Amino acid sequence: MPRFSTDCTGDGQSLLRNGADTAMTIEEIVSLLVQLEPEDRDELEEVVSALELQAEERKADGSGPAVPALLKSAATKLRTVLAPDGAAHGPMLISAAARLVRAATESDRAAEESPESTPDSAATSESTPPPAAEAARDSESPDEDGVSDSSDEPADPPDAEASSDEPFIQVEPGDELVEEFVGEVREYCEGAEGALLELEENPEDREAIDTVFRAFHTVKGVAAMVELDAVSKFAHLAEHLLDRMRSGKIRCVGGYADLALQSSDMLKELGEAVSAALRGEKAEAPEGYYQLRSILEDPEAHGVGAHARSGLSDGRSQPARAARPKKATSAEDGQWIRMRSERLDQLIDMVGELVIAHAMVREDAAIAKGGREAQRKVTHVSKIVRELQDLSMGLRMVPFRATFKKLQRVVRDVAQRQGKSVEFVTVGDDTEIDRNMVESLADPLIHMVRNSVDHGVETPERREERGKHPIGRVQIAAYNSGGNVVVELSDDGGGLDRNRLVDKAVKNGVITADRARTITDAEAFQLVFEAGLSTAEKVSDVSGRGVGMDVVRSNVAALGGRIDIASELGEGTTFTINLPLTLAITDGMLVRVGQERYLIPTTDIQSSLRPEPSMLTTVSSRGELLTLRGAPIPLFRLSRLFEVEGAIDDSSQALAVVVGDGEGQCALLVDELLDQQQVVIKSLGDGIGTILGLSGGAILADGRVGLIVDTAGLLTLARQTPAVTA
Amino acid sequence: MTEPATEAQEDSRAGKYLTFMLDAEEYGIRIEKVQEILGLLGITRVPRTPHFVRGVVNLRGSIIPIVDLRRKFDMSVAEDTPQTCIIVVRSHGVDVGIVVDSVSEVVSVSASHVEDAPHFGDAVNTDFLLGVGKTGGQVRLLLDIERVLSTDEVVQLRRAGHDSELEEGES
Numbered sequence: 001m002p003r004f005s006t007d008c009t010g011d012g013q014s015l016l017r018n019g020a021d022t023a024m025t026i027e028e029i030v031s032l033l034v035q036l037e038p039e040d041r042d043e044l045e046e047v048v049s050a051l052e053l054q055a056e057e058r059k060a061d062g063s064g065p066a067v068p069a070l071l072k073s074a075a076t077k078l079r080t081v082l083a084p085d086g087a088a089h090g091p092m093l094i095s096a097a098a099r100l101v102r103a104a105t106e107s108d109r110a111a112e113e114s115p116e117s118t119p120d121s122a123a124t125s126e127s128t129p130p131p132a133a134e135a136a137r138d139s140e141s142p143d144e145d146g147v148s149d150s151s152d153e154p155a156d157p158p159d160a161e162a163s164s165d166e167p168f169i170q171v172e173p174g175d176e177l178v179e180e181f182v183g184e185v186r187e188y189c190e191g192a193e194g195a196l197l198e199l200e201e202n203p204e205d206r207e208a209i210d211t212v213f214r215a216f217h218t219v220k221g222v223a224a225m226v227e228l229d230a231v232s233k234f235a236h237l238a239e240h241l242l243d244r245m246r247s248g249k250i251r252c253v254g255g256y257a258d259l260a261l262q263s264s265d266m267l268k269e270l271g272e273a274v275s276a277a278l279r280g281e282k283a284e285a286p287e288g289y290y291q292l293r294s295i296l297e298d299p300e301a302h303g304v305g306a307h308a309r310s311g312l313s314d315g316r317s318q319p320a321r322a323a324r325p326k327k328a329t330s331a332e333d334g335q336w337i338r339m340r341s342e343r344l345d346q347l348i349d350m351v352g353e354l355v356i357a358h359a360m361v362r363e364d365a366a367i368a369k370g371g372r373e374a375q376r377k378v379t380h381v382s383k384i385v386r387e388l389q390d391l392s393m394g395l396r397m398v399p400f401r402a403t404f405k406k407l408q409r410v411v412r413d414v415a416q417r418q419g420k421s422v423e424f425v426t427v428g429d430d431t432e433i434d435r436n437m438v439e440s441l442a443d444p445l446i447h448m449v450r451n452s453v454d455h456g457v458e459t460p461e462r463r464e465e466r467g468k469h470p471i472g473r474v475q476i477a478a479y480n481s482g483g484n485v486v487v488e489l490s491d492d493g494g495g496l497d498r499n500r501l502v503d504k505a506v507k508n509g510v511i512t513a514d515r516a517r518t519i520t521d522a523e524a525f526q527l528v529f530e531a532g533l534s535t536a537e538k539v540s541d542v543s544g545r546g547v548g549m550d551v552v553r554s555n556v557a558a559l560g561g562r563i564d565i566a567s568e569l570g571e572g573t574t575f576t577i578n579l580p581l582t583l584a585i586t587d588g589m590l591v592r593v594g595q596e597r598y599l600i601p602t603t604d605i606q607s608s609l610r611p612e613p614s615m616l617t618t619v620s621s622r623g624e625l626l627t628l629r630g631a632p633i634p635l636f637r638l639s640r641l642f643e644v645e646g647a648i649d650d651s652s653q654a655l656a657v658v659v660g661d662g663e664g665q666c667a668l669l670v671d672e673l674l675d676q677q678q679v680v681i682k683s684l685g686d687g688i689g690t691i692l693g694l695s696g697g698a699i700l701a702d703g704r705v706g707l708i709v710d711t712a713g714l715l716t717l718a719r720q721t722p723a724v725t726a
Numbered sequence: 727m728t729e730p731a732t733e734a735q736e737d738s739r740a741g742k743y744l745t746f747m748l749d750a751e752e753y754g755i756r757i758e759k760v761q762e763i764l765g766l767l768g769i770t771r772v773p774r775t776p777h778f779v780r781g782v783v784n785l786r787g788s789i790i791p792i793v794d795l796r797r798k799f800d801m802s803v804a805e806d807t808p809q810t811c812i813i814v815v816r817s818h819g820v821d822v823g824i825v826v827d828s829v830s831e832v833v834s835v836s837a838s839h840v841e842d843a844p845h846f847g848d849a850v851n852t853d854f855l856l857g858v859g860k861t862g863g864q865v866r867l868l869l870d871i872e873r874v875l876s877t878d879e880v881v882q883l884r885r886a887g888h889d890s891e892l893e894e895g896e897s
Contacts, residue, residue, distance in 0.1 A: 353786065706770065
């Protein structure tokens with residue numbers, strides 16, 4: 001606004017209308033556009049009027065259709081910004097408009113320099129005005145047949161190849177707009193992929209078709225906006241395919257379903273190519289791009305049909321023209337935002353700071369003196385802070401759903417390639433896990449699922465021989481168990497051959513022949529994690545890709561997890577991944593011992609009691625014992641294990657906290673239970689290292705560090721510490 | 727490695743130092759190593775750590791260890807005073823807090839004012855010293871704080887008079 005609003009404040013519109021060519025030239029519009037924000041509605045409206053006026057004038061003075069079309073297209077874009085829900089894509093649209101206007105000025109100049117050349121060609125080569133309003137609003141109807149919907153825009157037929165000497169993708173390295181675009185493409189394609197997989201189950205799922213359609217449609221619009229012709233043309237063709245499904249001309253089955261999936265993949269790859277170009281690398285057309293494009297242009301001519309998966313035509317050729325579709329249902333725009341993960345971490349840290357700072361205010365003596373009114377206010381703030389903390393801690397937690405969707409895709413692909421039928425069942429996909437963990441878990445899971453389908457599930461013939469249902473079953477389940485997250489992957493395939501595993505391990509020198517004789521089943525199954533030990537009878541194109549089972553184990557171990565295997569030869573295999581919540585939040589009971597405070601994970605605590613003298617016995621060889629419901633369990637004094645002075649010495653005056661179960665059950669003697677707190681476990685840092693009996697630290701409400709007791713480690717420590725002399 | 731002072735190092739030892747008091751002596755550590763200075767507040771004792779580790783504190787959401795420099799140097803233990811404070815230094819990429827009696831000032835030590843530690847003779851273990859800074863008539867021991875903190879042992883900065891043998895803080 002700077003220049004503009006000072007020049008003609010107030011009645012700018014009338015000024016423009018009366019003498020647009022003197023008040024605001026195209027050049028001035030360009031320079032104004034770069035300064036405008038979506039919020040500058042008045043200025044935007046004025047620019048729109050000016051653009052339309054200019055367009056009319058250009059049309060009238062006979063300088064050719066290109067310039068007016070470009071200007072009009074820019075005006076349409078800006079109108080989209082002004083539309084009720086247009087602000088979301090505002091900055092993108094405004095800069096796209098600015099580019100269009102700039103293209104118009106260049107086209108203008110070209111026309112002036114060489115009057116002979118047709119302004120049309122200049123316009124087409126300089127910019128492909130996208131179907132403007134569609135980009136931001138999904139509710140608009142898509143184009144028919146690849147011709148832009150506004151007839152006054154220079155059309156760009158979908159079969160026009162980029163000229164051969166131009167790079168496949170041309171972008172300014174580091175262009176933020178394009179960077180944003182790449183992120184969007186990825187997101188939309190993942191959404192489309194999920195919906196397409198749902199469509200496999202139910203090809204009539206209207207909502208899923210709409211989701212895919214919208215994804216392709218939006219990618220097309222945005223790609224056009226950032227002038228990525230190759231992407232937008234491809235997205236257009238993919239959108240067209242989906243449009244046919246939407247209008248019921250074809251069903252999302254067989255070859256059509258494959259084609260739609262391949263298109264989604266190709267768009268994702270195109271996104272990656274753009275991202276490579278952004279980094280300044282030379283962007284090549286992804287493999288199979290041109291082929292897929294020509295199939296999409298006329299699937300039936302390439303033999304793709306509802307029944308034919310590829311190559312074979314079912315003879316029913318359908319016209320590649322779709323009816324104008326009905327308006328799409330409300331767009332899901334604005335429900336998600338992407339943000340840098342560091343910012344999220346920062347936010348979570350800051351909320352932690354706030355909680356601590358607030359606790360200090362709450363505990364301040366001045367507040368206590370301030371009377372009821374002050375305390376009431378502080379209590380109110382406390383409630384808000386507590387909710388904010390809960391909210392922020394939940395921010396990093398994500399459900400397994402997205403990961404499981406990816407796995408579904410893996411199962412589908414591997415099964416199809418090997419001619420197997422596999423039913424993939426997911427259970428508990430809303431179980432939440434720290435997003436940092438889910439990322440490191442994705443690759444191992446993909447590998448394991450691939451293995452299950454590849455090596456686990458047998459071919460349909462083999463299964464029938466064995467008297468099983470021809471359709472194999474792979475199930476992945478996630479659930480919370482005792483403060484852990486458990487992911488269980490099971491198949492009803494051939495199971496692991498214990499003896500073959502052991503033989504192979506001996507042959508490869510992984511274990512000795514002596515060891516092989518005494519090895520237990522569970523230990524034998526763990527051998528699949530040894531590098532270089534593959535149980536597959538034959539190496540397929542599926543195995544040997546990505547990470548091996550040894551990497552799976554080390555990845556899980558790096559997360560502090562453990563994998564157990566149970567398998568029955570001929571019946572199937574179950575992998576159980578136990579993950580601790582070390583990256584997540586834990587509930588802890590704050591206890592006091594002397595002047596020190598410790599946190600005991602609530603999930604470890606069975607009960608707490610004040611021991612009666614009759615319950616206590618001392619055995620010289622085993623130390624102190626607490627008899628609980630008739631059974632004696634060891635009693636350890638936290639003060640002694642942690643060398644704390646000033647703790648209560650008389651056990652009957654202290655409190656016993658019973659932790660663990662079975663063999664590991666014991667009672668910890670503390671002075672007092674203070675408070676239950678939800679905390680984020682933090683490592684004590686490289687400076688301190690690991691300490692037996694402690695799993696880490698946490699920032700307590702008063703800002704001090706509280707140490708978290710590792711009850712299992714404590715037991716080990718207690719066994720090392722000499723027994724108490726009575 | 728055990729020779730801290732060579733010709734080439736002369737220049738690198740010049741620069742700004744944060745100086746602090748420990749017992750009657752004034753020490754300096756390179757200002758670049760210093761992250762911040764904290765009051766002596768809220769240290770949580772950690773069991774089963776060397777006695778010179780006072781514990782850990784919360785530094786804006788991160789947990790950092792606190793080393794008591796008096797105990798690290800095997801000096802007499804003193805009561806904490808209002809001047810006692812924690813200097814947070816970055817050692818091998820990790821933040822560590824060190825407890826000192828008081829922080830004095832930041833001084834510029836020019837190359838001409840840095841001398842090698844051996845001027846003290848055998849009384850001082852030079853392994854943990856960059857050198858000695860002499861400015862304004864004051865003598866300051868310039869500590870190689872990363873070396874001090876990277877050993878798990880107690881550092882015998884001053885050697886016992888009768889013990890002229892080389893020993894690296896072995897206790």
